[in-house]
Amino acid sequence: MNAQPLTVVAYRRELHEPAYLRFIAKVLGAGECEHRRRVIASMHERMPGRERFPLRHVILDGDRVAGSLGYMPADFWIEGKRVAVRFTHDLLVDPDYRGQGLAKLVVDNARAQGDFFPGGMWMTDPCYKIHLACGFADAAPLTTYTLALDVAPFVAQKNLPPGKRLVARIGLAATRIRSLGRAHRTLARAGGAVGSIEGFDPAHDAAWARLGASYGITLARDAAYLNWRYARHPNLSYRLAVASKNGDVTGFIVWRPSAVGEKRAVVTDFLVAKGDVATLEWLLSHVIVQASATACRSLSVLTTQAWATRVVRSLGFYPRAARNTWVVAGWEGRIPEAWLTDHEPWHVVLGDSDGDIWSHAD
Numbered sequence: 001m002n003a004q005p006l007t008v009v010a011y012r013r014e015l016h017e018p019a020y021l022r023f024i025a026k027v028l029g030a031g032e033c034e035h036r037r038r039v040i041a042s043m044h045e046r047m048p049g050r051e052r053f054p055l056r057h058v059i060l061d062g063d064r065v066a067g068s069l070g071y072m073p074a075d076f077w078i079e080g081k082r083v084a085v086r087f088t089h090d091l092l093v094d095p096d097y098r099g100q101g102l103a104k105l106v107v108d109n110a111r112a113q114g115d116f117f118p119g120g121m122w123m124t125d126p127c128y129k130i131h132l133a134c135g136f137a138d139a140a141p142l143t144t145y146t147l148a149l150d151v152a153p154f155v156a157q158k159n160l161p162p163g164k165r166l167v168a169r170i171g172l173a174a175t176r177i178r179s180l181g182r183a184h185r186t187l188a189r190a191g192g193a194v195g196s197i198e199g200f201d202p203a204h205d206a207a208w209a210r211l212g213a214s215y216g217i218t219l220a221r222d223a224a225y226l227n228w229r230y231a232r233h234p235n236l237s238y239r240l241a242v243a244s245k246n247g248d249v250t251g252f253i254v255w256r257p258s259a260v261g262e263k264r265a266v267v268t269d270f271l272v273a274k275g276d277v278a279t280l281e282w283l284l285s286h287v288i289v290q291a292s293a294t295a296c297r298s299l300s301v302l303t304t305q306a307w308a309t310r311v312v313r314s315l316g317f318y319p320r321a322a323r324n325t326w327v328v329a330g331w332e333g334r335i336p337e338a339w340l341t342d343h344e345p346w347h348v349v350l351g352d353s354d355g356d357i358w359s360h361a362d
């Protein structure tokens, strides 16, 4: 290692990519590096907001990358105004350099940029603690809700004592039958109001903006973002569906079956007007029916909205005991402090932040 001080540098793809990919291959292995290389290329070449430099900081030791932190630019609707934000993601330090404060150095550097950083629901515990140590505020934890689709293996993985295992199997099997029956009946009543799509149509952007602005604060979605993020993800096949009433789109949902090493399907995004119970029921019913036809053991969804939680619970989803973390920086002057602990203004989903962008199916 170099005796020179390590420097935090704004990542320039044309200068730093070879050293950065050597770092990723060393720390995460060649296979993982290849999956990441494709996602990172999609960020530099197609991601909306990619002009908001830099998309990453790297810590350099001579010409070697010793650590890195990425940023995803996005826009939020905050009380009807479109505001630029960034998500920190992908904090990684070479094992040769761990325990020397490099992670803190690069997260401190991010915090000092002064942007609004709302995210972090996919952070590992060390990453979460490092963000807090660097001055990110701890927002109220988020809850994921899960529906067991293939009950026997779902319960087996829980390591319950035999008596409890039997009770859980009987209870969850009954819930699954009720849930699927209800989903089929809901879709029959909806009468073709929900349909699968291959990609998002820019003609619906104004509708997504209107629905997004019905929340105090949420990610701004449009076709450019949703197609980059989901329809054209380099490693995963997301399934997309849109709901309509009287010829107007009233919501969409994005989900995917299990990725490698997982048994669960996830709803990564959905958007309906705040309080539109009927559309959310249609969209979730569509996903429950489709996911039930796959080999997925369970289906998970995250919501911060109390009314949406009631819909999710009524369809047989149970809250997960472990909570997702959530950290926010640069909020001062942008949102009221009370919003750090109050879920009500927020519409947050599993795909926010870097969501499951790094997952892959092969």
Ligand SMILES: CC(C)(COP(=O)(O)OP(=O)(O)OC[C@H]1O[C@@H](n2cnc3c(N)ncnc32)[C@H](O)[C@@H]1OP(=O)(O)O)[C@@H](O)C(=O)NCCC(=O)NCCS
Pocket: 090, 091, 092, 093, 094, 097, 098, 099, 100, 101, 102, 103, 104, 105, 122, 123, 124, 126, 127, 129, 130
């Ligand atoms: C997590 C990681 C980035 C930490 O990097 P690092 O440079 O060793 O961290 P630092 O030396 O800056 O340590 C910062 C603080 O985090 C703590 N910390 C670091 N790694 C930790 C770990 N694995 N478990 C618990 N605490 C940890 C340190 O003790 C230190 O706290 P202190 O100042 O109170 O002593 C690094 O271990 C890593 O790359 N891990 C694998 C990837 C990962 O989990 N990234 C997060 C993805 S969201």
